[in-house]
Amino acid sequence: MAKKRVPKYAHHKPSGQARVRIDGKDIYLGVYGSQESHQRYSELLGEWSRSNSEPIKDVKVRELTHLYIEHCKIYYRKNGEVTGEVANIKSAVRYLNQKFRNLLSKEIDTLKLEAVREHMIEADLARKTINCHISRIKSMFKWAANKKFIDKMVFLELTTLEGLKEGRSMARETDAVIPVPESYIAAVKEYVTSPIWTMIQLQMYTGMRPGEVLQMRACDLVMSGDVWEYHPQSHKTQHKKKLRIVHLGKHAQELIKPYLTTDLQAYLFSPLKGRAEYTSKNYRDDAKAFVRNDRRRYSSQGYYIAIKRACESAEVPHWSPNRLRHNFATNVRREHGIEAARVLLGHSSAVTSEIYAEVDIESARAVIAKIG
Structure with a gap:
């Protein structure tokens, strides 16, 4: 049986429209990047997922991050505009993709998440920023478990990874914020x-x-x-x-x-x-x-x-x-x-x-x- 692939949100450049291909048919969603197009994509993806009797078990990390960001563009909105949290999530999952983008999402465990964290430390991110980024990645896997893209045990294992403690890691510490002279x-x-x-x-x-x-x-x-x-x-x-x-x-x-x-x-x-x-x-x-x-x-x-x-x-x-x-x-x-x-x-x-x-x-x- 051919492996099920997650339909992707794509840009049809000649028309400036967003589109998704489901079961060999192109469906146009509206202006590329617009809230309406992301909303329509999310609805169609949900319908497509429900129409498949078996849960999708072979979603790669790069596919999962793409789907999660599309979800976040709808979820994190204020007054009709995407909030800054979406940019923070993109930054967090970028480090995950740099290490394991071609790996199956179900294969991510605490050791691999620790490797992502070490990658962040090497990039000179501050300890508090790293802890926030790791929490965002965990939230993505929680969402994936709810959507049946992965088994919930994958997410539950990731929750056991504790955050970095002050003075107990190689991560950079930030100075206390003080008034400007x-x-x-x-x-x-x-x-x-x-x-x-x-x-x-x-x-x-x-x-x-x-x-x-x-x-x-x-x-x-x-x-x-x-x-x-x-x-x-x-x-x-x-x-x-x-x-x-x-x-x-x-x-x-x-x-x-x-x-x-x-x-x-x-x-x-x-x-x-x-x-x-x-x-x-x-x-x-x-x-x-x-x-x-x-x-x-x-x-x-x-x-x-x-x-x-x-x-x-x-x-x-x-x-x-x-x-x-x-x-x-x-x-x-x-x-x-x-x-x-x-x-x-x-x-x-x-x-x-x-x-x-x-x-x-x-x-x-x-x-x-x-x-x-």
Whole structure:
């Protein structure tokens, strides 16, 4: 009997469509890479799998990783867009594929998973990153067991591999995250564009995560009273149904006002404005700024790289925008206590009642009114 092969999500380049071949017939799924095409592929794959009376037992590692990533593109979504976790999963399974891509998935055991982990150590990944990547690989095998691609005992064996302990492996340890020295922040001012510098200052005044400041829009602002509110359209704990309100004092408001326009849906900080400023400063007068049409706002990577390059130009140690939250937290905790810092950063411990939530918000507004 011929071996059953898993139908693959493929790109039909002449038409730009995604397609899958099932039982010798090509089925077109929609625009290649779109959410609709991945959703349709997942549905067809499920139907195909159920139509086969016997579970698929000979899925190779490269095929399994392909199928799992397609599943993740549907599962890990927020506001209709794929989240960053998919990129993390791709990075994790890449190391597995580099070692065992042609091996059958059912042949992966703890010794082989340890070999993958050693491969990560040789690639100089940090210990915490390695542990997260190994957990992602285990999750893939759990999914595969539920889909009957492998026997559940394969997954159960992999769960017995413990994570790397601090100081007990050759994996690189990372330094504790500390606030950015104020001199390092001030040093990059002349090497970044106005939108980038404004976002840096906003993080300092509000404790926003980089992703939150990048996606600011006028329609997400409540501009009434002494303290404004910003409700991010997407945030880290959204999938847990947690409320995230960023409070904006007078200094933050003054930073935002020049970027407000009549287009309430537009992102406040546009790469087009930043690129135009950079071009006028560094090129001839008639030079035109080029920005891709889909760059309506800065990406997290673009923001990170802009700061990195500015640090290099200013000849100061590189720092990440994520660390600016630590600056804010340190200042708030010193002046107003740890509870104020917890509320303003959007952290929570246990599920609280609506009454406590209201007290938290009022407390946050009072602190921000003093900080600015």
